[in-house]
Amino acid sequence: MRRLNPKYIRVAAIIIGVLLLVTLIGGYIAYSKRESLLQTVIVKATAKARREYNLDVKIGQARFTGLSTVAFSGISIVPYQRDSLLRIDDFEVSVKLMPIILGEVKLADVRLKNGYLNLTSKNGVRNFDFLFRKKKDSTTTRSKSGLNELADNLINEVLYKIPDNLDLQNFRITFADDSNTVKLLAKNALIKDGDLTSTIDVNDQESTWHFAGKMHPSDKEIDVKLYADGKKVEMPLIEKKFKLKLNFDTLTTRLDKVEHGDDETQIFTYCSVKNLLVNHPALSATNVIIPNGSVDANLFVGDKYVSLDSSSVIHLKKLDIHPYIKYKLSPVKMYTLKVHTDWQDAQDFFDSFPTGLFESLDGIQVAGKLRYNMHFFMDTSNPDDLQFESGLAKQDFRILKFGKTDLSRLNKEFVYTPYERGKPMPPRTIGSSNPYFTTINNISPNLRYAVMTAEDPSFLTNRGFVQESLRKSIAEDFKEKRFKRGGSTISMQLVKNAFLSRQKTLTRKFEEILIVWLIQNGQIMTKDRMLEVYFNIIEWGRNVYGIGEASRYYFDKSPAELSLGESIYLASIVPNPKNGLYAFEPDGSLRYRLHGYFRLIGNLMAKRGWAQPDSSAYGFYNVRLKPSLRPKMPIIDTALADSLLQQNPDDAPDGMIMPGTVVEDQEKKPGFFQRLFGKKDKDSSDVKKELIADSVDAAKKREKEAKKEQKRLEKQRRKELRERGLM
Numbered sequence: 001m002r003r004l005n006p007k008y009i010r011v012a013a014i015i016i017g018v019l020l021l022v023t024l025i026g027g028y029i030a031y032s033k034r035e036s037l038l039q040t041v042i043v044k045a046t047a048k049a050r051r052e053y054n055l056d057v058k059i060g061q062a063r064f065t066g067l068s069t070v071a072f073s074g075i076s077i078v079p080y081q082r083d084s085l086l087r088i089d090d091f092e093v094s095v096k097l098m099p100i101i102l103g104e105v106k107l108a109d110v111r112l113k114n115g116y117l118n119l120t121s122k123n124g125v126r127n128f129d130f131l132f133r134k135k136k137d138s139t140t141t142r143s144k145s146g147l148n149e150l151a152d153n154l155i156n157e158v159l160y161k162i163p164d165n166l167d168l169q170n171f172r173i174t175f176a177d178d179s180n181t182v183k184l185l186a187k188n189a190l191i192k193d194g195d196l197t198s199t200i201d202v203n204d205q206e207s208t209w210h211f212a213g214k215m216h217p218s219d220k221e222i223d224v225k226l227y228a229d230g231k232k233v234e235m236p237l238i239e240k241k242f243k244l245k246l247n248f249d250t251l252t253t254r255l256d257k258v259e260h261g262d263d264e265t266q267i268f269t270y271c272s273v274k275n276l277l278v279n280h281p282a283l284s285a286t287n288v289i290i291p292n293g294s295v296d297a298n299l300f301v302g303d304k305y306v307s308l309d310s311s312s313v314i315h316l317k318k319l320d321i322h323p324y325i326k327y328k329l330s331p332v333k334m335y336t337l338k339v340h341t342d343w344q345d346a347q348d349f350f351d352s353f354p355t356g357l358f359e360s361l362d363g364i365q366v367a368g369k370l371r372y373n374m375h376f377f378m379d380t381s382n383p384d385d386l387q388f389e390s391g392l393a394k395q396d397f398r399i400l401k402f403g404k405t406d407l408s409r410l411n412k413e414f415v416y417t418p419y420e421r422g423k424p425m426p427p428r429t430i431g432s433s434n435p436y437f438t439t440i441n442n443i444s445p446n447l448r449y450a451v452m453t454a455e456d457p458s459f460l461t462n463r464g465f466v467q468e469s470l471r472k473s474i475a476e477d478f479k480e481k482r483f484k485r486g487g488s489t490i491s492m493q494l495v496k497n498a499f500l501s502r503q504k505t506l507t508r509k510f511e512e513i514l515i516v517w518l519i520q521n522g523q524i525m526t527k528d529r530m531l532e533v534y535f536n537i538i539e540w541g542r543n544v545y546g547i548g549e550a551s552r553y554y555f556d557k558s559p560a561e562l563s564l565g566e567s568i569y570l571a572s573i574v575p576n577p578k579n580g581l582y583a584f585e586p587d588g589s590l591r592y593r594l595h596g597y598f599r600l601i602g603n604l605m606a607k608r609g610w611a612q613p614d615s616s617a618y619g620f621y622n623v624r625l626k627p628s629l630r631p632k633m634p635i636i637d638t639a640l641a642d643s644l645l646q647q648n649p650d651d652a653p654d655g656m657i658m659p660g661t662v663v664e665d666q667e668k669k670p671g672f673f674q675r676l677f678g679k680k681d682k683d684s685s686d687v688k689k690e691l692i693a694d695s696v697d698a699a700k701k702r703e704k705e706a707k708k709e710q711k712r713l714e715k716q717r718r719k720e721l722r723e724r725g726l727m
Contacts, residue, residue: 035063035064038062038063038064038070039062042059042062045057046058046059049077053079053130054079054080054130055077055078055079055080055085055130056076056077056078056079056080057075057076057077058074058075058076058077059072059073059074059075060072060073060074060075061073061074065092066094068094068095068096068108069092069093069094069109070092070093070094071090071091071092072088072090072091072092072093073089073090073091074089075087075088075091076088079127079128079129079130082120082125082126082127083118083120083127084118084127085117085118085119085127085128086115086116086117086118087115087116087118088112088114088115088116089113089114089115090111090112090113090114091110091111091112091113091115092109092110092111092112093107093109093110093111093163094107094108094109094110095107095108096108107161107162107163107164108163108164108165109163109164109165109166109167110163110165110166110167110168111166111167111168112167112168112169112171113168113169113170114169114170114171115168115170115171115172116171116172116173116174117171117172117173117174118174119173119174119175119176120175120176120177121175121176121177121178122176122177122178123178146302146303146304147301147302147303147304147305147306147329148260148261148263148264148265148301148302148303149265150301151265151267151301152258152260152265155220155258155265155267159217159218159220162191162215162217163191164191164194164217164218165191165192165193166189166190166191167190168186168188168189168190168198169187169188170185170186170187170188171185171186171189172184172185172186173185173186175237177241179240180236180237180240180241182202182203182236182237183202183203183204184200184201184202185200185201186198186199186200187199187200187201189211191215194214194215194216195214195215196211196212196213196214196215196224197210197211197212198210198211198212203236207228207229207231207233207234208228208229209226209227209228209229209233210226210227210228210229211224211225211226212224212225212227213225213252220255220257220258221255221256221257222253222254222255223252223253223254223255224252224253224254225250225251225252225253226250226251226252227249227250227251232247232248232249232275232277233247233248233249233250233251234246234247235247242280243280243281244278244279244280245277245278245279245280245287246276246277246278246279247276247277248273248274248275248276248277249274249275250273250274251271251272251273252270252271252272252273253269253270253271254269254270254271255267255268255269256268256269256270263302263303264300264301264302265300265301266298266299266300266301266309267298267299267300267301268296268298268299269296269297269298269299270294270295270296270297271294271295271297272292272293272294272295273290273292273293273294274291274292275289275290275291275292276289276290276293277289278290281505282505282506283505283506283507284356284357284505284506284507284508285501285503285505285508286356286359287355287356288354288355288356288357288507289354289355289356290316290354290355291317291354291355292317293314293315293316293354294314294315295312295313295314295315296311296312296313296315297312298311298312304328304329304330305326305327305328305329306326306327307324307325307326307327307336308323308324308325308326309324310322310323310324310338312324316352316353316354317348317351317352318344318345318348318351318352319341319344319348319349319352320341320342320344321339321340321341322339322340322341322342323337323338323339324336324337324338324339325337325338332379332380332381333380334377334378334379334380335376335377335378335380336376336377337374337375337376337377338374338375338376339372339373339374340371340372340373340374341370341371341372341373342371343369343370343371343395344369344370344371345369346366346367346368346369346370346394346397347365347366347367349366349370350364350366356507357507357510357511358507358510358511358514359404359511360403360404360405360499360500360511360515361403361404361405361511361514361515361518362403362404363401363403363404364399364401364402364403365399365400365401365403366397366398366399366400367396367397367398367400368394368395368396368397368398369394369395369396369397370392370393370394370395370397371392371393372391372392372393373389373390373391373393374389374390374391375387375388375389375390376388376389378474378475378478380478383475383478383479384475386471386474386475386478387471388467388470388471388474389467390467390470392517394521397521397522398522399518399522399524405499407499407515407518407519407522407524408524408525410430410498410525410529410530410533411524411525411529412431413429413430413431413432413433414429414430414431415427415428415429415430416428416429416430416497416498416537416545418497418537418539418545419501422503425543425545426543428537428545428546430533430536430537430546434548435548436546436548436549436552437536437546437548438532438535438536438546438547438548438558438559438560439532440528440529440531440532440535442558442559442560443532443535443547443559443560444559444560444561444562444563444567445610446562446563446564446566446567446568446611447535447547447559447562447566447567447570447571448531448535449567449605449608449610449611450564450567450568450570450571450601450605451490451535451567451570451571451574452490453571453601453604453605453608453610454571454572454574454601455489455490455493455571455574456489456490456491457604457608459489459490459491459527459531460527462489462491463517463520463521464489464491464492464516464517464519464520465489465491465492465513465516466489469489489516490530490531490534491516491519491520491530492512492513492516493534493538494530494533494534494537495512495515495516495519496512497534497537497538498533498537499515500512500515535547535559536548538574538577539577539578540553540554540570540573540574540577540580541553541554541573541577541578541580541581542577542578544577547559547570550570551566551570553629554566554569554570554580554625554626554629555624555625555626556626556628563619563622563623564602564611564614564618564619565598565618565619565620565621565622565623566619566623568597568598568601568602568618568619568620569583569590569594569623571601572594572597572601581625581629584625584630586630587630588624588625588626588627588629588630589621589623589624589625590620590623594620595617595620598617598618598619598620599617599618599620601618602614602617602618602619605618
């Protein structure tokens, strides 16, 4: 082995010695000047806070107490013309030297005593709105790094701000808006050798929270749980602001690891909750409780997307659900959602539902196996091509025992209680003991086929759902930015009326879908019986339920005697039955605006062989309201009647004149200009002449507008039926 030249060894030693000497001299100078450097940094920081954020930052005293430890006292931050934001009596922080050499700031020890963070939002004025203010700096260029880089940097920034050791005492946080106030007092919080303990007083000893667990931010490992002393952890502010009741026994969260590559940042986490209770008027009428739930959430962040990877698993009791969610930002926003389960025991499937989610199915006993799959994809630039598939597959599935609600009760005589605005109406017996009850064979085929054509043409062959209709409903709702329309089949309408409350909640919709699946796949009812019950319980007018009542109410006929025209009319009022009488003129004939609807439904029936082709609007001109109802019809403007025929009766404003109300003439009050200028009343004969002339002109104008409106409505109705998958 060749020995090194002593000359080279001496040169290397000299170089190392010089570097060491320079480092020592630089360190000595920096150490001797560190106090002045600290003050310079503070001056620059406070000036920047005032310049860029309008914050008045004051520090009573700042000094070094060790090689890398700085102590502050008398800290205050007050936004310009806002309430005081932050006050700290004593604050001491030390940093690690090695990360500083590498250009990063990593906290080693933090000690804080007597602090107060005050967040206010009153009358639209917030003392923390500077946090949302965009920086205006034309000299800097925006970073072109993707979301993956942003996620990795954010994680590092957050974790690096968690000290290895923390000693916090008496730190108070308050949030107050126009109607709510929340107070949190961290009496103590300690991180020592990776162990976290804390005690937090909520709303002046209303409850006591604890954070406890392991904190190893340097290793990107966190395992922390939140719980309360002797009671649940509650969120009063959320409940007051959003009417969302939310509480739980214990919440555990864990960060397992973070992996950063060139194209993707992968974050592996775990979260679990015990006895989670959720209640919101839009979600459910009762509390929804998850006794034990958890999720292994693997979040993958790419250059222009965020996704919950398919390796993630949601655990609900014995049920394992595999979700996949992806949100792509560029070049256009795209949403992907996939959910699937493996084949699982059917009883485990039902037992895993959260308590209170499907009340009517509580206690149900089933056998066999089930598997669920769902796929959803939407390109926001082309929502009409939205993809949606959902299905619950079965193997040897059968119902052994019904739960809280006997789903087979519709196969025999039963009592049905309709509800109006949440209030029960007089009950109806659905069976032979009710003289208005009509068997399916005694309901005119004209009516059966007209209603199926308008509401659910594939009723006789579908399994309770029409996926194409649901797909188009989702697309339409997205375009309209509201829940404009649904995709309910006759089976779904029947279940909604017969088994569920009329409250419009998300859980009720899911329960409706599940009950329909059970009825269809458990072979609980035949199609004929479902249609028979449907016709005998749905609403056809104000306090008019069942076709036996409806056919006599409108036409003084039995359901078997209904003509094609009368049947199409009755089909037209199923969506808005309370406004049914507005379809008629005072002489009992139909308003001309329905002419296009008759032609459309009649032609669709003829294509399916359910009616004979007819060039005279399929009985439109032969429909007559029974004479005894005509005197009770209200005197109402044509345009208003047209709008009411398309309006949901539950949305009618207070004071609206409804069918059956007689409108009496009222003395016309003088207008503003009449009162101002003292205009005289006209002679009664002149008024009479003008009224006659006006009525003639109005009649001609209405007739012209009606024909124009009829064409528009026919075109609109065709479009609606195509969107619902009925054409």
